[in-house]
Amino acid sequence: MIIASTLRPENAVHRTTVDAGDHFIGIVKAGQTLRIRDLEGNQAADTLFFNAHDTAERYSAMDTVREQGALYLTAGSRLLSSEGRLLLTITADTCGRHDTLGGACASESNTVRYDLEKRHMHSCRDNWMQAIADHPEYGITKRDITHNINFFMNVPVTAEGGLTFEDGISAPDKYVEMLAAMDVVVLVSNCPQLNNPCNGYNPTPIELLVWD
Numbered sequence: 001m002i003i004a005s006t007l008r009p010e011n012a013v014h015r016t017t018v019d020a021g022d023h024f025i026g027i028v029k030a031g032q033t034l035r036i037r038d039l040e041g042n043q044a045a046d047t048l049f050f051n052a053h054d055t056a057e058r059y060s061a062m063d064t065v066r067e068q069g070a071l072y073l074t075a076g077s078r079l080l081s082s083e084g085r086l087l088l089t090i091t092a093d094t095c096g097r098h099d100t101l102g103g104a105c106a107s108e109s110n111t112v113r114y115d116l117e118k119r120h121m122h123s124c125r126d127n128w129m130q131a132i133a134d135h136p137e138y139g140i141t142k143r144d145i146t147h148n149i150n151f152f153m154n155v156p157v158t159a160e161g162g163l164t165f166e167d168g169i170s171a172p173d174k175y176v177e178m179l180a181a182m183d184v185v186v187l188v189s190n191c192p193q194l195n196n197p198c199n200g201y202n203p204t205p206i207e208l209l210v211w212d
């Protein structure tokens with residue numbers, strides 16, 4: 001569902017560009033709105049959310065999909081935690097569809113899917129590991145890194161129930177926006193994947209904006 005936002009970038013209290021292949025970790029407070037902006041188009045933003053006060057409570061794809069009765073995320077989707085509580089609600093979306101089934105790229109999956117020599121390529125899982133190692137103050141450990149949201153990524157489900165990674169439906173300046181219902185830690189890997197079309201074979205920067 002396409003819904004544009006009325007929030008103006010010049011009123012944002014926080015703006016950060018995440019370079020191609022880089023990562024971000026930070027807190028969005030209850031009542032704040034987070035926008036993830038696909039600056040150049042066709043860029044997957046692999047994202048995890050945690051309760052900032054107890055990071056054992058985290059985004060749950062299973063609870064979110066079950067409760068909304070739909071596989072894709074878009075405006076109106078309520079992003080639920082592993083405790084069934086609301087983390088954030090998607091309030092605006094100019095892309096129209098986001099994936100939460102495909103998972104994140106990792107050294108292991110790159111090896112299995114593509115080639116043994118892809119083992120050392122940069123991956124989202126390595127990005128997340130780097131972020132939590134650099135920022136132990138959030139209390140997030142390796143075991144907390146689980147299934148995620150792939151904002152802007154196109155993983156259509158076929159009539160037969162199959163999943164494929166397809167060329168993106170996002171485009172330059174498309175964005176998704178969400179209102180935090182509790183204080184959340186946001187952990188983003190700006191996906192560096194080069195072996196499938198999730199980034200159009202050309203990883204590019206994204207921008208994160210926050211409004212009070």
Ligand SMILES: [Zn+2]
Pocket residue numbers: 046104105106123124125191192193
């Ligand atoms: Zn990735």
